[in-house]
Amino acid sequence: MCPEFQVHTTMRDLSPFQAGHFDVCVIGAGVYGAACAHSLAAAGLKTAVIDKGDFCSATSANSLKILHGGLRYLQHGNLVRMRETIRARREFMRFAPHLSKALACAIPTFGSGLRSPLAARCATLLNNAIGSDRNLGIAGDLALPPGRTISRESFLQQFPGTTVPGLSGGLVWYDTLAGNTERLVLEYLWAARDLGALPCNYLRAERILTQNGRVEGVLVTDVPSGQPFAINASWVVNAAGPWFDELLEASGIPPVPTRWTKAVNIVVRRELNPDCAVGIESNEEYSDQDAVLKRNKRFYFFVPWRGGTLIGTSYKEWRGSREDLLPTRADTEEIVREVQAIHPSWGLEPKDVSFAHAGLLPMSGIDASGAVQLAKHSLIVDHGKTGGPQGLLSLRSIKYTTAPVEADKVTAIILRDTGRRPARQPAPAQGQGRVPAELAPLLHSRYGSRAPRVAGHLAAADSDTWWLSREPPLLRAELRYFIQEEMALHLTDVLFRRTGLGSLRCPPAGLLTTLAEAMAAELGWDGARQQLEIEQVMRRFAMLPQEN
Ligand SMILES: Cc1cc2nc3c(=O)[nH]c(=O)nc-3n(C[C@H](O)[C@H](O)[C@H](O)COP(=O)(O)OP(=O)(O)OC[C@H]3O[C@@H](n4cnc5c(N)ncnc54)[C@H](O)[C@@H]3O)c2cc1C
Incomplete structure (x- = not known):
């Protein structure tokens, strides 16, 4: 130490x-x-x-990673909600700047109605005005620029091959990408x-x-x-x-009666739109009952993420056991088919899928076309009052x-x-130690102000022995930190929650073995337990086509 x-x-x-x-x-x-x-x-x-x-x-491990600043609530005419989401997004960015990043998002404009360039310009002006304090206390490089409208040419330059009928341009706004939720x-x-x-x-x-x-x-x-x-x-x-x-x-x-929908995203290993997330209407009929500006197709979002693309979200009512919820191959293939239909020039194929997310969200019902209506409001129930x-x-x-x-x-x-008053606690200082200069970018980008605590687990000054894996980079100190300070008990804890090494694609067998052996040394696992831990990881990739 x-x-x-x-x-x-x-x-x-x-x-x-x-x-x-x-x-x-x-x-x-x-x-x-x-x-x-x-x-x-x-x-x-x-x-x-x-x-x-x-x-x-x-x-929470299954989201599309976008911290929404409320533009979508404009269509519900819900200013309170808009302001709340802008405040929440700002709070996340202040709290963990090392895990936040400004994300440009775009949707196409077309026609002369509610999706026209004029409507987009009005929405942009309103969104910029309502969110004028969006960057209060935010470090410069995280600051979110104002939204804008762009021409058809710019849109096609950014997203070549988009085949929206009557495409006239795009609406661009900025949200925050929480790269590691x-x-x-x-x-x-x-x-x-x-x-x-x-x-x-x-x-x-x-x-x-x-x-x-x-x-x-x-x-x-x-x-x-x-x-x-x-x-x-x-x-x-x-x-x-x-x-x-x-x-x-x-x-x-x-209980509070609640219906649940299974929501699924896929991760593909290709960077379809590296600089900007884009929302394109799918063929799925959908009418937002609460929206002032109703629309009749559901958006699919394509979010650039860690060198690949997150695509989602599909929804289906879920009545099964909550313990059994995993994305299936049928779920992922359905999303791929949808993408093939709405953006054929990307040529997306099932083999491009490297991972998938599924989670349950509250729904309010099913609309006339059979599409899931998501619940629109969070709920805090004070049971003593009900x-x-x-x-x-x-x-x-x-x-x-x-x-x-x-x-x-x-x-x-x-x-x-x-009747208590908040007794605001001062946030304690993190570790006082020095992070070796060659590790500083890596550790600060992963752990922010906790980087010195992680570095505190470096066993020796000899950098040759630091690395558990060079590619992808993982230090022995990080693994010790996860086990000793972050309560990691399983290989899945390390791969999916502590590092994210497993949430982009299936880690190579060599890395799984290396990690299982290193955890075994810390936690006293035998060979059978190591095997079991690896099998638990592989279960999460059962939805992938065989060739993956
Ligand atoms: C596919 C998908 C995409 C999404 N995309 C976005 C997005 O881009 N932006 C956005 O803002 N939101 C998004 N969401 C919504 C967001 O992810 C959820 O609203 C949020 O994560 C829910 O958090 P939670 O803490 O309420 O629930 P959870 O994260 O499910 O946490 C509940 C926890 O309670 C634990 N628990 C349950 N029962 C017990 C028990 N008996 N004892 C102890 N612990 C228990 C569970 O293990 C679980 O860890 C998305 C959701 C999905 C599914």
């Missing part, structure tokens, strides 16, 4: 959960649970945050931990415990050992994502983007009810 770095070893430890009493226990560590834990801890509330799986292993959730959790919160993964909430009409904690099971115990808490925040209603039901609390126990809040979210704003609302409700 480099002596100049102080390393705080915070291995997964259950004793503080068993012994303590918490002001709040947050169930679920997706982006909503993590943002809640951070907001609550920052307000001085003693907070536990638990997840039945790894942190950020469900819906999983690490962004981890950032919130570790920032919450710095402020005194206790996060723990693989701790499943079985039941919310109540007495005399008031919440008194959560009955949990430690997944690795199967050991049950109770966490005592005055408040419970149910941020269990698609499981939030099941958890209420298991606790004997009237005949349920006091001290329980449930969150039902629709967008990654709005998590910080909804989290602050949760904190405000709890502070108001308890």
Whole structure:
């Protein structure tokens, strides 16, 4: 260990959960649970945050990575929502600038109606004006330029081969790309931990415990050992994502009836549009019931991401078990067929697909054409006010983007009810040590202000022994940091959430073996366990065509 770095070893430890009493226990560590834990801890509330799986292993790991600044809410005429999303996007950028990037997005204009250049110019002016404070406190290179309209020639130069009938140009606006949504959730959790919160993964909430009409904690099971115990808490925040209603039901609390849609994205290894995301209408009929400006086709977005392209999103009502949700080959082939139809010149083929995401989102119904209508609003249910126990809040979210704003609302409700004043906690300084100059760009781009903590796990000054893998680059210190400070227990935790090495394409067999062996050395796995861990990774790629 480099002596100049102080390393705080915070291995997964259950004793503080068993012994303590918490002001709040947050169930679920997706982006909503993590943002809640951070907001609550920052307000001085003693907070536990638990997840039945790894942190950020469900819906929040499956997004299209766009932090939307509200342009889409213009069509709903919902200015409050627009302002909230602009604020939330700004908060994300300030919180984790190293994981944020300005993303140009474009849609084609055509015809003389609501998709005409004139309508696009009006939308741009309004969007620029309503979001005039979008860059407040944002570092220069992250600042989002104002939107604009572009000519047909510029659009075709940017997106050659677009075959939209009557194409007259494009509307361009800027959003934020959260290149690694999983690490962004981890950032919130570790920032919450710095402020005194206790996060723990693989701790499943079985039941919310109540007495005399008031919440008194959560009955949990430690997944690795199967050991049950109770966490005592005055408040419970149910941020269990698609499981939030099941958890209420298991606790004997009237659930909030919710229909769910399976939402799927694919990742392709080709960079179809390297500089700009583009939204193109698919052939799927769709009418947005709430929109002032109704449209009748669903958009597919093509987002440049890590040298490939994210494409989505397709929606289908889901009535199956939530545990079984994985993208299937049929899901990915359907999206490829759709892309072939709307942009034939890209020549996309099933073999280009390198990964796929699936998550469940709340839906409001099915429209006349059979298309899924997504729910349009997040929900915070204060159960004490709807005949349920006091001290329980449930969150039902629709967008990654709005998590910080909804989290602050949760904190405000709890502070108001308890009559407590927010006791703003100063954010503690990160590690004091020096990051070796040759590693600085890599570590800062991955871990921001936590880079010195990661560097603290460098075993020796001899750079030859630093690397676990040179291509893709991964340091032994990073793996030790994941295990010792970020509670990584499985190979999937490292590949999908800590590094993202598995979320673009299937990692090569050699890398899987190297990583499994290195984790085995830290965690005492035998050969059979290593094999099992590799099989768990491969399960996530079962949706790929055989030749991949
Ligand atoms: C394909 C797709 C694309 C999307 N694209 C975008 C986008 O570009 N921009 C955007 O803003 N939004 C997007 N979204 C929406 C966004 O991803 C979700 O709204 C958001 O991630 C939901 O976060 P969450 O924390 O509520 O849920 P989750 O991330 O699902 O977190 C809930 C957590 O609770 C845990 N949990 C459940 N039950 C228990 C229990 N009993 N005990 C303990 N833990 C439990 C789960 O393991 C899970 O980790 C997209 C969604 C999908 C599916």
